[in-house]
C-alpha cells in the first residue's frame with residue numbers, strides 16, 4: 001500500500017520520540033562542514049541539476065539497486081550535476097544515513113550532498129551533519145512554525161544549508177518567515193502523488209530574488225528544465241526520470257547548461 005506524507009511523518013515522529021534515535025546521531029563527522037557549499041553550488045547563472053539517489057519510492061516502488069548507488073552518484077557528479085540528493089530514510093525510500101555518508105565521503109563525488117528525509121526532530125539535523133551532508137531538506141507541511149524555525153536554525157548553526165520544501169502559498173510564506181534562504185517548490189502533491197509542473201510557476205512569483213529557488217519532482221528532461229528556467233528557478237531536483245533512464249549520467253548531462261531567464265518579481 002502506498003504511504004502518503006501524513007503516514008510517513010507519523011512514523012518518523014514515533015521513531016524519533018525516544019532516546020534510542022539520539023544514539024544514532026552520536027557519531028563523528030569525518031569531513032569538516034563547508035558552510036554555504038550547497039547554496040553556492042546551485043546559485044549560478046544556469047539551472048543547476050540536483051540529481052537524486054532514491055533506491056525506491058512509495059509511489060513507484062524499486063528504482064535503484066543499492067549496489068549502484070555510489071557509482072550512479074559518481075556518474076551524476078562527472079556529468080555536471082551541481083549537487084546530489086541522497087535519501088536518508090530506510091523504510092519508505094530504501095536509503096540510510098550510511099548511504100549518505102558513503103556518497104558524501106566518496107572521493108569521486110565532487111559536489112555537495114543533500115540529506116533527504118522527513119525532519120521532525122532537530123537530532124535528525126545532527127545526524128545529517130554527522131553523515132557528511134552539506135544540506136538538509138525540510139518539508140514545511142510536516143512541522144509547525146516553531147519546529148520549522150528550529151530545524152532551519154539548527155542546520156545553519158551546524159554549517160548546513162536548508163532546502164525548505166513548500167507546496168502552497170501559505171507554506172512559502174511560512175518558509176520565508178522561518179528564515180529560509182533556499183526554497184523548494186514541490187510539483188508532487190504528497191497526499192495524492194499527482195504531479196503538476198504549473199505549481200512551480202504559480203508559487204515562484206511571490207519569492208524574492210535573493211532567495212534561491214528549486215523546482216522539485218516530476219521533471220523529466222531538458223524541455224522541463226527550460227520551462228522552469230523561464231520562471232527564474234535556480235535549480236531542479238530530479239530523481240525518478242534519471243533513475244529510469246538507461247544512462248542516468250547522460251540524462252543529467254542533457255539537462256545541464258540551461259540559462260536562467262530574468263523574470264520580473
Ligand SMILES: O=C(O)c1ccccc1NCC(=O)[C@H](O)[C@H](O)COP(=O)(O)O
Pocket residue numbers: 003004005052054057058059060190216217218219237238239240241
Ligand atoms: O517520490 C515519491 O514518491 C514521494 C512520496 C512521498 C513523499 C515524498 C516523495 N518524494 C520525495 C521527493 O521530494 C522526490 O524524491 C524528489 O522531489 C524528486 O522527485 P522525482 O524526480 O519525481 O523523483
